[in-house]
Amino acid sequence: MTLRVLVVASEMSPLVKTGGLADVVGALPAALAREGVEIRTLLPGYPGVLAALGHGETVLSFDDLFGGPAWVQEGRLDDAVIYALVAPHLYARDGGLYTDAGGADYPDNAFRFAALAFAGAEIAQGALAGFAPGVLHAHDWQAALAPAYLHYSGKPRPATIVTVHNIAFQGQFGRGLLRALRLPPDSFHMGGVEYYGSIGFLKAGLQLCDRITTVSPTYALEIETSEFGMGLDGLLRARADVVSGILNGVDESVWNPATDDLIAARYDAATLGKRAKNRVALQKRLRLDPDPDAFLLGVVSRMSWQKGQDMLLANLPQLMARRTQLALIGAGDKHLEDSFLAAQAAHPGRVGVMIGYSEALAHLVQAGVDAFLVPSRFEPCGLTQLYALRYGAVPIVARVGGLKDTIVDANEMALQSGAATGVQFSPPTAESFAMALRQAEDLFRDKATWRRLQTNGMKTDVSWRHPARHYAALYREAARA
Incomplete structure (x- = not known):
């Protein structure tokens, strides 16, 4: 029997994307359909979403949704049903999804995403004719108030699940907004929406939902500790019996070097020699020296302390003292951006x-580099290291979160058994990273060993098949309960 699920999220690839959340939400409908789960997804009606979906049928209207009229428009993306919450006063913006053109948070973000959660709760309770979901699945803080609205409605409701993609982003707003957010006065307490004297969107969802997931088994354990829990570890320890980790997967129709139209030469594990053309194209694109024997390292990442680029900067002098090149794509922290641009100026032909x-270019990096760097201080799951496995770029990763769960370290036993797929380092410090980089370069100079690492990675199943089975089982368990 088909189980119906309403997914509520703030982004979905390919309609609108700032990070891995969008990739996960975009992949779920097709992946879960094979497991007998019908997913419909509710998104904010950003201009890009509405343009992509076109003019669909209006299936639900609100006379006043936090400051103006709004309506839900139904559309389709391939075979997936999409509900766009059209609220021009909340989403018709020229800036980003969460910040204005200057990078500052929109001052009404509390209302923008409370509206998304409120509409999700209404749909979950049968506001749409012919659609009665058995589960509401909310992603991250932007959707996490939905379980609270359902909890305090006093009406029958479906099961609720909240997935945490990064617990560092929590959505905290002043307690004075309680009434304006249509939350009852008795919701403001430790067992409700209150969080250190504020209204906590993510905290409310984690407190009031039926099941909690995050995007890797190790991160599910990490966020129950004070080091990684970002203030929510006590709540998560108290609810440990409903917390689980399900690894993300990769959309193989998009990330497949054998069919990828965005790279210079297609290849698979049996034709790895063709990767050399991608290396040449990448070096040309980023103005790197056409050196076929340099150890070419790649990074595609947001630039932040979390992602550990400062550790890479600390290691650049010794990398540049050896036959190494760096290809980097990213944006974020202005100091880190400026530092890498300065490194490019100081090492022309070596740093791009x-x-x-x-x-x-992100696809070309994966297809052209020898090793792919993910030195994150914490990483809920990570997708770029999975793309690297698919493309034969050997990952060098910190031993945290989903990086620990997805990469088999090239220690002596793993090399002997033929299981190794990359290099891990711990703790996440510049010194440990330096040792991992040296180890990886030694492995790279041993061509037979490096080829085995590449082929092991390319043969690893990083698809959505296994995660989809876990999600389907969780949905059914939650719906039965």
């Missing part, structure tokens, strides 16, 4: 940097 993001 693009500030910003290009999907085509």
